[in-house]
Amino acid sequence: MASRLAPKVNSRQGESQCKEKHVTLLSPVGKLKISGCEIGLHEIKLPKMSMLPSGRAESSAACEVCKDGEEMTEPLKQCLEWLCAYFCEPARTASLPLPAFHHPLLQRDSFTRQVLWTLLRDVKFGEAVSYKQLADLAGNGRAARAVGGAMRSNPIPIIIPCHRVIRSSGQSGNYGGGNLLKEWLLSHEKLQKEKLAY
Structure with a gap:
């Protein structure tokens, strides 16, 4: 499975691998672990829920981004913006660009x-x-x-x-x-x- 997280990208000059970056989004349903590179998203890992979050399906809870100091790629920024809108202001998702996918x-x-x-x-x-x-x-x-x-x-x-x-x-x-x-x-x-x- 690890090989799926960092797919190789061959460029014309022979540079071989994506530089995978990671970010965690604290969402109303728990921690979403997101990985991607400059080209696009690799994966979103979902938390396993053992109980429903408080507030049921209300979208009043805010999202919080946990970074590890790495500079975020454009696809990761777009992903975070889209997910925050999904949880907190769903009507906005229709007008937001989807991040590129690179899986x-x-x-x-x-x-x-x-x-x-x-x-x-x-x-x-x-x-x-x-x-x-x-x-x-x-x-x-x-x-x-x-x-x-x-x-x-x-x-x-x-x-x-x-x-x-x-x-x-x-x-x-x-x-x-x-x-x-x-x-x-x-x-x-x-x-x-x-x-x-x-």
Whole structure:
């Protein structure tokens, strides 16, 4: 897994590796550990929640950035701005640029990549789709299980919103950060969407 965190980038002059930088965001759901380089984001690591944060899905809690003194890359700055908006002022996310992604899974042509890009593009804030519906959107309606695999391997959760993919029964299903986190994110989006409707 460590090799996925620091993918090699070959330049014309033969310089070989990205200089990975790290930043932690203290969010309403806990510490999000973010890594990336000058080219783009590598990964967002979610906290495992054992209990719901206080305030349920309210967006009143602020976000705080914990840096280690390294200068932040533009993709990391964009990621932090987007995530802070997501938690505290969700309506702003639509007008913010998404950071570039620099993870091998999102670079090579594959069904997983196609599913993740489809999810990012087509399933909006406050919406949810089933694994089967997402398979249909991605062009292969019989690949619901493969969609589940794509969700498990998503390196950029929350921004690529795999939490919005649920079971056909309406149950939330599994999530890399745990079911409590998935339920919190879905509840947060539903609540914020209702507020925006008024």
